[in-house]
Amino acid sequence: MGNYSKNLRARVSTKGPTQGYCAICKNLATLSRDHVPPRCCGNIDTHILDFLHSRKPSISTQSQGGTHFRTICSECNGDRLGLRYDPALGDLTKEVKYYAQKAYEGEIALPDTIQVKVQPQKIARSVVGHLMAAVATDEIREASCSSPVNQILRNYFLNPDSPLPDEIEIYYWIYPGKKQTVLKHFAKQDSFGGKLTFGSCLKFPPLGFYITHTSPHIPHPGVRKLLKNKSINIDQEASIAIKLNEIPPLDFPEKPSNKGMVMLTDKLGYEALPKEGS
Secondary structure, three states, X not given: OOHHHHHHHHHOOOOOOOEEEOOOOOOEEEEEEEEOOOXXXXXXXXXXXXXXXXXXXXXXXXXXXXXXXXXXXXXXXXXXXXXXXXXXXXXXXXXXXXXXXXXXXXXXXXOOEEEEXXXXXXXXXXXXXXXXXXXXXXXXXXXXXXXXXXXXXXXXXXXXXXXXXXOEEEEEEEOOOOOEEEEEEEEEEOOOOXXXXXXXXXXXXXXXXXXXXXXXXXXXXXXXXXXXXXOOOOOOOEEEEEEOOOOOOOOOXXXXXXXXXXXXXXXXXXXXXXXXXX
């Protein structure tokens, strides 16, 4: 295998060292494998990972037993995510999955909107934590955070009493595609001369999430804010609206409009499909 192909394979790296600086809390520790999305959301099958915008020749990476990355400590993985926050995201996934597929297929009549009771602060921290863990095998070699935005999200995740910071928004929508998609720290401009949106996204059937930093309006009616009240208590429930008749394109938000552009590094993004027969 030539150097070019080796470099391609390294861009979607799931196997970090066993010892390193946790991608979330930054403590030096033995690292564990974090499923992105969590196993309770159905991420249990072997997946084939590839680049969002691949160049030929493309060398994919196989992740057995779900898409996972050895990048975070056992406290962040098991205690914080697994026990405290992921069950709320898993419950929402199960609630929405049936409606998402039927809405996309158009086989039966469905209401325009359904209301779902959730714990939005726990869901938000689950999404933030798993995005920080994904494709972070370079970050675990250093004690410092990779970016100011990561530090903001880290502080929010680690403090259960913290409100969602003013400059951060988390959006959600129905995603009826088959792929898992992660794209971290990318910039998007929807029109020439328009404002840039900086953010990261996590998509897996049946949900999409988009974390933005100092963002303008997200231009699609099916995309809603997860935390209308950013100071809601960590255990408090709220009702969120799931739009069944206004589903964004499957390649939203990573694909630019005809008059827009996206700036990204393929080392911080991937798409994954279940392996046939897994």
